[in-house]
Amino acid sequence: MLKGLLLGVAGLAMTLTNAVPVFAQEVVKVGLILPMTGPFASTGRQVSAGAKAFIAAKGDTAGGKKIELIIRDDGGVADQTRRIAQELVVNEGTKVLAGFGLTPLAMAVAPVATQAKIPTVVMAAGTAAITKASPFITRTSGTLPQYSVPVGTWASQNGIKKVVTLVSDYGPGVDAEKWFTKEFKAKGGEIAEAVRIPLQNPDFAPFLQRVRDAKPDAVFVFLPSGVGSLFMKQFADRGLADAGIKLIATGDVTDDDILNSMGKPAIGTITGHFYATSHDSPENKAYVEAFEKANNKMRPNFMSVGGYDGMALIYNALEKTKGDASGPAFMEAVKGLSWTSPRGPVSIDPETRDIIQNIYIREVKEVNGQLHNVEFQTFSALKDPEKAEAK
Amino acid sequence: MLTILFDGVAYGMLLFILACGLTVTLGLMNFINLAHGAFAMTGGYVTVVMMNRYGISFYWCLPAAFLITAILGLILERTLYQWLYRADHLDQVLFSIGIVFMAVAGADYFMGGQQQLINLPPELSGRMDVFGVGIGRYRLFTIVICAVLALALQLILSKTRFGSRLRAAVDDRRVAMGLGINVPVVFALTFAFGSGLAGLGGAMGAEILGLEPNFPLKFMIYFLIVVSVGGTSTVSGPFLAAMLLGVADVAGKYYVPAIGPFVIYALMIIMLILRPNGLFSRGAGR
Numbered sequence A: 001m002l003k004g005l006l007l008g009v010a011g012l013a014m015t016l017t018n019a020v021p022v023f024a025q026e027v028v029k030v031g032l033i034l035p036m037t038g039p040f041a042s043t044g045r046q047v048s049a050g051a052k053a054f055i056a057a058k059g060d061t062a063g064g065k066k067i068e069l070i071i072r073d074d075g076g077v078a079d080q081t082r083r084i085a086q087e088l089v090v091n092e093g094t095k096v097l098a099g100f101g102l103t104p105l106a107m108a109v110a111p112v113a114t115q116a117k118i119p120t121v122v123m124a125a126g127t128a129a130i131t132k133a134s135p136f137i138t139r140t141s142g143t144l145p146q147y148s149v150p151v152g153t154w155a156s157q158n159g160i161k162k163v164v165t166l167v168s169d170y171g172p173g174v175d176a177e178k179w180f181t182k183e184f185k186a187k188g189g190e191i192a193e194a195v196r197i198p199l200q201n202p203d204f205a206p207f208l209q210r211v212r213d214a215k216p217d218a219v220f221v222f223l224p225s226g227v228g229s230l231f232m233k234q235f236a237d238r239g240l241a242d243a244g245i246k247l248i249a250t251g252d253v254t255d256d257d258i259l260n261s262m263g264k265p266a267i268g269t270i271t272g273h274f275y276a277t278s279h280d281s282p283e284n285k286a287y288v289e290a291f292e293k294a295n296n297k298m299r300p301n302f303m304s305v306g307g308y309d310g311m312a313l314i315y316n317a318l319e320k321t322k323g324d325a326s327g328p329a330f331m332e333a334v335k336g337l338s339w340t341s342p343r344g345p346v347s348i349d350p351e352t353r354d355i356i357q358n359i360y361i362r363e364v365k366e367v368n369g370q371l372h373n374v375e376f377q378t379f380s381a382l383k384d385p386e387k388a389e390a391k
Numbered sequence B: 001m002l003t004i005l006f007d008g009v010a011y012g013m014l015l016f017i018l019a020c021g022l023t024v025t026l027g028l029m030n031f032i033n034l035a036h037g038a039f040a041m042t043g044g045y046v047t048v049v050m051m052n053r054y055g056i057s058f059y060w061c062l063p064a065a066f067l068i069t070a071i072l073g074l075i076l077e078r079t080l081y082q083w084l085y086r087a088d089h090l091d092q093v094l095f096s097i098g099i100v101f102m103a104v105a106g107a108d109y110f111m112g113g114q115q116q117l118i119n120l121p122p123e124l125s126g127r128m129d130v131f132g133v134g135i136g137r138y139r140l141f142t143i144v145i146c147a148v149l150a151l152a153l154q155l156i157l158s159k160t161r162f163g164s165r166l167r168a169a170v171d172d173r174r175v176a177m178g179l180g181i182n183v184p185v186v187f188a189l190t191f192a193f194g195s196g197l198a199g200l201g202g203a204m205g206a207e208i209l210g211l212e213p214n215f216p217l218k219f220m221i222y223f224l225i226v227v228s229v230g231g232t233s234t235v236s237g238p239f240l241a242a243m244l245l246g247v248a249d250v251a252g253k254y255y256v257p258a259i260g261p262f263v264i265y266a267l268m269i270i271m272l273i274l275r276p277n278g279l280f281s282r283g284a285g286r
Helices: A002-019 A041-058 A078-090 A103-116 A128-132 A144-157 A171-186 A205-214 A225-237 A256-262 A282-294 A302-321 A327-334 A385-390 B002-028 B036-054 B058-079 B089-111 B137-159 B161-171 B173-178 B183-209 B215-230 B236-255 B260-274
Strands: A027-034 A065-073 A096-099 A120-122 A137-139 A162-168 A190-197 A218-222 A246-250 A270-273 A338-341 A344-348 A355-367 A370-382 B127-130 B133-136
Touching: A027 A041, A027 A078, A027 A302, A041 A065, A041 A096, A041 A256, A041 A282, A041 A302, A065 A078, A065 A302, A078 A096, A078 A103, A096 A103, A096 A302, A103 A120, A103 A128, A103 A137, A103 A171, A120 A302, A128 A137, A128 A144, A128 A385, A144 A171, A144 A218, A144 A246, A144 A270, A144 A355, A144 A370, A144 A385, A162 A171, A162 A205, A171 A190, A171 A218, A171 A385, A190 A205, A205 A225, A205 B002, A205 B236, A225 A256, A256 A370, A282 A302, A302 A327, A302 A338, B002 B036, B002 B133, B002 B137, B002 B183, B002 B215, B002 B236, B036 B058, B036 B089, B036 B183, B036 B215, B058 B183, B089 B215, B133 B137, B137 B161, B137 B183, B161 B173, B161 B183, B173 B183, B183 B215, B215 B236, B215 B260, B236 B260
Parallel strands: A027 A065, A027 A096, A096 A120, A120 A137, A162 A190, A162 A218, A218 A246, A246 A270
Antiparallel strands: A270 A355, A338 A344, A344 A355, A355 A370, B127 B133
């Protein structure tokens, strides 16, 4: 009770102080909520660096308004994300929310976005259902179904008949398993077994042994990026590659940020994803150069591009509304936006507010002594299949 | 089948090395040290830094991880822990969990939040087939080292003069001091040794369990299961408990993947109902 009262008073004080000074140029505050500490800190680091890279490249005004970025750390805990979102909206007068490293974190904010009519840009989380949780949510990363299906297509076209799926047992993992399986079976493939690994799992040995004993042509894997590196080592150690089992995965497993530290075992892995640091385009070249310079040689990965494009979306939408950041107007402007991102051409689906983009099939190769995801096949302008099917 | 058993034993051995230091502090010194995992993590990071930044051989990293963690343990014991030996258990828990959080934040600050990877020497990676059983070389290495350590530990505690002094100091601090045993020194050395073992475990575990700043929190529960199932009065108890848990965990996840993660907890509950004081207890406490 007392706490609520205090919050109310504080909120009032804030609105008062905000109301008094009149600047020549109005400010639009963008609240970036990310896991900057804890096990998913690398997501927060990459996304925020991507967002900052955009501001550094394109200046800090859009639609005649000054853009102010407020970065907050939720530590990867959903109730924190929600509390911070409320604080940002109520106390700080934030007009746009963005960030969200994991599905549960984005889901927790959906009610806040709906009630306060705050445009919310998901920059990392990848479960398909997120954009259905509120009409004020849009997304600039990608969805698991979106980049699992092309992997299934590729596998069926390249002589892979029998696959074991191995995914982390939570939202995105289940999404990846479901859509890969669907596509692969539709093209005549066989799923020998579907293994789910608990999210907090220390040792992959039993699961990998199970895969080995099923003797498939390939194993399809989704794991959140940090865990992927550990998996890769054990995959090699268990001799699965020698047993003729090919590793195919979503791009999360061969995250560019940590790919180099995985070493030789990663070479030859086939993945599907929306961005690779080595993507060949002038936009990406400029982006990678600026990013590495600003971040002490850290490689930009797909999350950073989600952050970069999230800012691109906010800027473009504000230009379109002439600086009006109110929920309905902003979201109307978001629908159908299109621009050229470092990852290639992207647009926002007017019906689902989700991103439409190219998905690339890549192979891990050694390029100039560095490991890279090298793109070799493109599936153009894919929508999120889950929402496309629901229609 | 045998491969699963082998993997389980290797995993159990690793758990034992990680947890046996905790057995020593908890069981022998009667101190609840939840920060044990932080020492293990220190050992892991020592190895990562030495190998990846300075290119030192993995074999040298193991003793270094032991020594550095042991010294760190000694320093912390002298400066912080010793004041809490007589405090009640709640204070000890609060104090040590505070250390855990500081260690997590510190590791994140200095090393970053990502998974740390080490590249093993080639002779330790890969696997070989022995009579049709696939054996990971590194896991075999782990089993050998841990078995030797377990044996040595048991001998030190039961056969050496230091071991009997330690047991005397634990049983009755006042009488032991009256007999001229320098109890603070014995405790400090024991604590340092226990921390060192954790550091070694962390170094060896980096390859199998991974290493990131949340390591101490992630594995605290496993340490506590090993110690509570094994009981704290012997070394062999936790050893068998760790074996049992390792094999049960790996086999559970292999044969019934859907409920695999629950197997060890179910096992723990059954064990604690049947033998509330651990597998090999000397009867209800002192």
